[in-house]
Amino acid sequence: MSEDTISVPAQWRAQHPTTPHIVSLLDYHALYNESIQNPSAFWSKQAKELLSFTRDFHTTNTGSLENGDNAWFVGGGLNACFNCVDRHAIQDPHRAAIIYEPDNPADESRVITYSELLRHVSQLVGFLRERGVRKGNIVTIYMPMIPEAVVAVLACARIGAIHSVVFAGFSAEALRDRIQDAKSTVVITTDEGRRGGKTISTKRVVDEAARECPEITTLLVYKRTGADIPWMAGRDVWWDEELKRYPAYTPRKSWIQRTTCSYFTHPDRLESRKDTAGYLLGAAVTGKYVFDIHPEDRFFCSGDIGWITGHTYVVYAPLALGCTTVIFEGTPTYPSHTRFWEIIQRHACTHFYGAPTAFRLLKRSIEKKDLQNIDNSQLRVLGSVGEPIAPEIWKWYYEFMGNENAAVTDTYWQTETGSHIIAAYAGVTPMKPGSATLPCLGIDLAIIDPVSDEELKGNLVEGVLAIKQPWPSMARTIRGNHDRYMDSYFNVYKGYYFTGDGAFRDQDGYYWIRGRVDDVINVSGHRLSTSEIESALIEHASVAEAAVIGVPDELTGQAINAIVSLKNNHMTETIERDLVVQIRTTIGPFAAPKKVLVVQDLPKTRSGKIVRRILRKMLTGETEFGDTSTATDPSVLGEILKVISCV
Numbered sequence: 001m002s003e004d005t006i007s008v009p010a011q012w013r014a015q016h017p018t019t020p021h022i023v024s025l026l027d028y029h030a031l032y033n034e035s036i037q038n039p040s041a042f043w044s045k046q047a048k049e050l051l052s053f054t055r056d057f058h059t060t061n062t063g064s065l066e067n068g069d070n071a072w073f074v075g076g077g078l079n080a081c082f083n084c085v086d087r088h089a090i091q092d093p094h095r096a097a098i099i100y101e102p103d104n105p106a107d108e109s110r111v112i113t114y115s116e117l118l119r120h121v122s123q124l125v126g127f128l129r130e131r132g133v134r135k136g137n138i139v140t141i142y143m144p145m146i147p148e149a150v151v152a153v154l155a156c157a158r159i160g161a162i163h164s165v166v167f168a169g170f171s172a173e174a175l176r177d178r179i180q181d182a183k184s185t186v187v188i189t190t191d192e193g194r195r196g197g198k199t200i201s202t203k204r205v206v207d208e209a210a211r212e213c214p215e216i217t218t219l220l221v222y223k224r225t226g227a228d229i230p231w232m233a234g235r236d237v238w239w240d241e242e243l244k245r246y247p248a249y250t251p252r253k254s255w256i257q258r259t260t261c262s263y264f265t266h267p268d269r270l271e272s273r274k275d276t277a278g279y280l281l282g283a284a285v286t287g288k289y290v291f292d293i294h295p296e297d298r299f300f301c302s303g304d305i306g307w308i309t310g311h312t313y314v315v316y317a318p319l320a321l322g323c324t325t326v327i328f329e330g331t332p333t334y335p336s337h338t339r340f341w342e343i344i345q346r347h348a349c350t351h352f353y354g355a356p357t358a359f360r361l362l363k364r365s366i367e368k369k370d371l372q373n374i375d376n377s378q379l380r381v382l383g384s385v386g387e388p389i390a391p392e393i394w395k396w397y398y399e400f401m402g403n404e405n406a407a408v409t410d411t412y413w414q415t416e417t418g419s420h421i422i423a424a425y426a427g428v429t430p431m432k433p434g435s436a437t438l439p440c441l442g443i444d445l446a447i448i449d450p451v452s453d454e455e456l457k458g459n460l461v462e463g464v465l466a467i468k469q470p471w472p473s474m475a476r477t478i479r480g481n482h483d484r485y486m487d488s489y490f491n492v493y494k495g496y497y498f499t500g501d502g503a504f505r506d507q508d509g510y511y512w513i514r515g516r517v518d519d520v521i522n523v524s525g526h527r528l529s530t531s532e533i534e535s536a537l538i539e540h541a542s543v544a545e546a547a548v549i550g551v552p553d554e555l556t557g558q559a560i561n562a563i564v565s566l567k568n569n570h571m572t573e574t575i576e577r578d579l580v581v582q583i584r585t586t587i588g589p590f591a592a593p594k595k596v597l598v599v600q601d602l603p604k605t606r607s608g609k610i611v612r613r614i615l616r617k618m619l620t621g622e623t624e625f626g627d628t629s630t631a632t633d634p635s636v637l638g639e640i641l642k643v644i645s646c647v
């Protein structure tokens with residue numbers, strides 16, 4: 001192994017409270033080989049071990065990547081909520097399912113046991129069913145990170161309804177589009193939320209969105225702050241008042257169902273569907289083997305459940321495995337930069353899972369002495385997700401959060417993959433700061449040369465990352481647009497799933513993710529599509545054309561730069577600010593551009609396509625632009641360079 005390798009801390013295994021699920025790298029390789037050589041047998045065994053089916057499946061999987069028609073556990077039936085709640089409530093009713101850490105540390109935290117969780121979920125199921133929610137309907141959830149958000153997700157799963165969790169940072173317009181797409185008749189929210197000491201007006205945003213969603217018949221509101229809020233009698237109902245009328249247990253025949261679908265909203269409104277059993281198995285297998293989760297563990301994932309990280313690793317993985325999920329309503333810097341450490345100490349967390357963007361921010365302001373009274377010795381595993389983690393940030397994380405005692409796993413995956421694709425197996429895989437390390441069980445990776453379209457075999461190769469074999473938690477379609485699903489993922493390289501990321505495989509077979517090779521921008525771990533931001537800009541009355549480019553940024557990973565030309569070149573003094581506001585209101589504050597550049601014209605190909613490649617090079621300070629002969633008018637480049645150098 002190369003010298004940058006850090007082996008698992010010697011005391012890791014000795015201090016383990018029980019026994020790790022995989023004990024050696026050899027065991028990992030043996031399991032991995034089995035999973036690739038005989039995937040059906042491997043996944044069938046894992047499914048039977050980790051999930052409870054109400055009806056056995058007759059076929060583990062069918063279909064191919066080439067045809068985009070994969071199906072898992074065919075003929076089988078299970079209920080995701082039963083798997084995440086009932087079976088643990090039966091076996092160990094008093095075990096904590098959720099520990100809630102409120103935004104303000106002075107407020108009381110709450111512990112919800114598995115039996116309490118079952119009661120809450122059952123009551124909400126009773127309510128939703130009475131309001132007409134059935135299997136296959138889509139319920140929209142717009143909530144802060146509180147236990148009721150998890151209850152809402154699980155209640156949908158129990159009915160077989162589809163949950164569309166919209167991150168509570170999205171604007172009313174973005175929420176409106178998602179409610180309309182989903183045709184939701186029921187929306188669940190809170191009166192307000194609290195984040196980083198600030199109030200978020202969730203109900204007000206939903207009210208605004210709902211003005212153009214006449215199909216909404218029920219708005220269920222959980223009282224989080226008790227603020228005075230507008231109320232629409234007939235439509236709006238209080239969670240606390242209403243739910244207590246329903247039975248605390250709902251054993252319905254209808255929740256014994258075939259494998260059904262889950263639903264995820266993407267920033268670009270790409271909605272991916274997965275097999276429920278396949279998705280849940282991906283969550284459970286990675287939770288068990290990558291994170292080494294045991295039922296006694298307290299797993300703290302700081303992701304929001306509006307994004308895939310929260311779906312899989314706040315809700316489904318820890319609860320399917322019957323441990324305790326710690327959910328945090330606030331931000332890493334409120335009221336102080338040591339908040340994560342305090343939460344980990346207070347709730348004796350065994351796992352922490354976060355994003356490099358937060359680590360970069362914290363690294364700037366935390367000194368060793370700030371942490372001297374913290375005892376986090378029970379912390380066993382640290383995860384990183386959402387973007388590449390630079391080696392110096394990795395080392396800081398290992399040292400400052402884990403005291404060089406915990407295993408670090410940099411987990412590479414995507415919304416579409418449902419669960420981890422490349423990650424170090426905690427306590428097993430020798431770590432390399434900056435590398436996501438080795439493939440997860442059942443994931444057959446390929447690096448493809450983007451010029452020749454050939455797969456590059458062996459080590460020391462760089463290209464685009466693809467997957468050669470189906471896996472259970474993969475998205476099976478894009479709702480209402482299967483062609484787009486095929487074109488984005490399967491028609492790029494026939495027989496492969498295309499990730500959209502570039503990667504390097506080093507001399508030890510370790511993977512290093514280089515970032516997106518397409519038009520996806522990753523700001524602070526939030527995945528944004530350039531086209532959604534560009535559409536928002538073009539909606540502004542003065543904008544003629546817009547191009548959105550992601551440029552490297554020290555703090556946020558990438559930052560958005562918007563380059564626009566104006567109708568009749570009509571410049572106003574406030575245009576840059578107006579366009580930032582435009583994006584904040586159409587999408588949300590997290591998508592606001594760092595820079596807006598107004599130019600006379602954008603470089604285009606003869607067929608009129610904006611040449612983003614050249615703009616990206618200009619914005620990152622490169623002086624060689626490659627072939628510029630396709631640009632209609634080369635003089636526009638000079639003008640753009642002038643504008644860039646003035647900002």
Ligand code: WTA
Nearest residue numbers: 385386387388410411412413414415513527
């Ligand atoms: C990026 C988030 C490097 C990558 C789970 C991917 C990463 C996109 C990592 C998916 C990582 C995620 N190292 N890059 N550990 N994790 N990415 O769908 O570009 O929000 O394609 O899912 O994030 O973002 P998404």
